[in-house]
Amino acid sequence: MAADRPIVVGTDGSPSALQAVSWAAKEAALRNAPLTVLTTMLRPGVYGAPVGLPANFFEEEELEAKKRLARAAEVAADAVPGHSLEIHTVLGTETPAGELVERSKTARMVVVGANRQGIIERMFLGSVSSAVATHAHCPVAVIHGLPDTDITALAGPVVVGVDGSAHTEPAIAMAFEEAELRHTELVAVHAWSDVNIPFAFEDGDPVWMQIVKDETAQLSESLVGHAEKCPGVTIRPVVVMDQPAHSLREQAENAQLLVVGSRGRGGFASMLLGSTTRTLMNSVNRPLLIVR
Secondary structure, eight states, rough: OOOOEEEEOOOOOSSSHHHHHHHHHHHHHHTTTEEEEEEEOOOTTTTSOOOTTTEEEEEHHHHHHHHHHHHOOOOHHHHSSSSSEEEEEEEEOOOOOHHHOOOESOOOOEEEEEOOOHHHHSSSSSSSHHHHHHHHHEEEEEEEEOTTTOOOOSSSSEEEEOSSSGGGGHHHHHHHHHHHHHTEEEEEESSSOOSSSSOOTTTHHHHHHHHHHHHHHHHHHHHHOOOOOOOTTEEEEEESSSOOHHHHHHHHHHOSSSEEEETTTTOOOTTOOOOOOOOOHHOOOOOOOEOO
């Protein structure tokens, strides 16, 4: 049943990973969903595991992994005081990205921390957050470490990128859902060009005014069906000329969540992540939810 599909979060014990656990716990509580906390350990014979290590190395790895899970479960419970959150812990033995992608097949959302510096991240090549965002079968939340910040107490609106393509429809639907769950405003940002335009219109320019009118109408058309399903959500439309990543990042600075589609209107079918989404993954400082 959909109600039983968990929020899955990966942890390596680092500060950003534990912030991801806190955020995932709050998300699970908002949705009355179970939370699965996953970590991984090296095992003999796995690609990337050093050859010739003594057996007690892997025993210590398992002990440390179990400690990570216990700590993460405590952090999850502390993030939602007074809520009887159902928490499951899983110790995987494949690569972190591989484990999370596999779990994404039956999850409603996967949550990962960015800027991780643990041994697991160093042992396996590539960015876990990037790999999961690219290949997961469900929405992926990327949580960048925010030192001295309670990730569950972030205030402000939910921001969503809208480009008028079918690829952003699921992102719009989820953004409305998140805004409704969080009882906050939804800021819908629409850039009518993905290409940086090397000139600027002057205030009052009739061409620009007509473009804004037309693009605002297109934005409203993209939102109307979703708005009817979430009538309690207040919408603030924002229409800009170009540089969608810049505009979204700017709007997200005072937001609690930024929601984007995995691919934009100009993406090739083989590009699992669009250029705007990739840029935001590397630059935005607020929780980023990528919806395929």
